[in-house]
Amino acid sequence: MRFSLGFFIREALRAMRRNAAPSFAALATITVTLIVVGVFIPIVQATQGAANSVRSRVLVDVYMQQKATAADDARVERELRVLPHVARVVFESKRQALAQQRRQNPVAYEILGNINPLPDTFHIYPTNPSYVLGVRAAILHSSSGGMLDPSIEKVSNHTEDTQKLLTVTRFVMITAALLAALLIAASVLLIGNTIRLSLYARRREVEVMKLVGATDWFIRWPFVIEGVIVGAFGAVLAIVVLGITKLAVLDPLANNFTLIAAPRTIPFVPLLLVLVAAGVAVSALGSGISLRRFLRV
């Protein structure tokens, strides 16, 4: 037994030439689906990125008493660092805070003159935004009963805001995931259906092949290879369309609106690889699996 890959590829190409219409339908389906997927992936990621950047701003502020000394600050910072789920502690001295406020509101601080009403502040970033309330509680109710350190004046109280923010971002993520799942399911069904149609047109051919004693895989290989070729072609077409769109529409816009230049989306090249792999895999699997029905003679 000596089955060459060359034979199967020739068979696949012959089938595509002779059944141009169904092959074209499959090709068009894959192209359109991949274009939609190619647009959708960056959009989902941009949404996620936006949600994440909001989440990353969720933090706990600890305000020191006005009379706190540098030694107090150093001690509190050490204490804060060892709390569970704390990723980062950033210190902002009263002088830095004043300078910052002056820049934002020069007139108001002109009136104050040399008085600095602002306390030393610690900004605490939790390892995950959802720990923010836990961290806050740990500072307010330490094991010794009261506040973590007597020189802490108060801890920022954004409980309600934080909770809302967390709910909203979680909702955005779940919605995006659901949409992605729906889109993938729809694509697979659509491609599977198109392939089944083109196979239905050739069921007689399969029947004859079985009668002369062709094994299932001998019949199947050309169909799978055809699927690979159609899938690859569809992906290339989709990429060309996406590339043109990116160059002609997105890039000029991105220069004007920072929002569109979503910071954390997938780079273009990996996106292309994902699309090609998806196109080839879905189309080849679709052909191979759809054929099963016709192989039962």
Add this chain to the structure above:
Amino acid sequence: MPPMSRNTVIEFRGVTKKYGTGVYGLDQATFSVDREEFVFLIGSTGSGKSTVMRLLIKELEPTEGTIRVAGRDLAAITRRQIPFYRRNVGVVFQDFKLLPNRTVYDNVAYALQVTGHSRREIRARVPDVLRLTGLSTKLHNYPDQLSGGEQQRVSIARAFVNHPPLLLADEPTGNLDPETSIDIMRLLYRINRTGTTVLVASHDHVMVDKMRRRVLELSRGRVIRDEAAGLYARDESTREFAQRLRGPHEPPQTL
């Protein structure tokens, strides 16, 4: 029941095939066919001829009874082995079943490609069998460019190119005019003379009577007639054979 001889190619023993609707395709059919025999299977539509053919290529499974081909019990062949079994059985159908998007040459070559023959072997064997079937000039035509008789010849060439020990033909002349039918029968006879057992299903009584071969008649799934040996002990040439077919109809001799 006579003991099975070593030369038995087909053996049906008490074979019943009941279709889902309760209709009997075959009802306790028992018969056997020896090597190098040329046997006609006759009967009206629905008598079970096609059921016999489909059972023999294991497209159907019998409800009851055993079928042996060349001593091998078909029930013992697994689904995975079916393709390999079918390579030993040539099949010809009324509707030819050619691959429409392949040339005559490629249609015949396909039967060799599935068995993994090298291109060199295929190039050697396909023209041979096409010469035998008189298609040497039609190599590069597509099936839709051929007459019905020519298409049936391609289908026979494809069935015979592997030189299977058994050739089945289900109504091979059903779609053809009488003169073309004679040519096809003559071709089947020629193949039979190379040592291949041939089983032909037909409802053309006139033709079958003229051929004077062994006849198995089925009616409602039962074997009601098995007229055999003696009539054709004489080994005819294919020319004589065809001449007799063209001749006036004579009633079959009775022994």
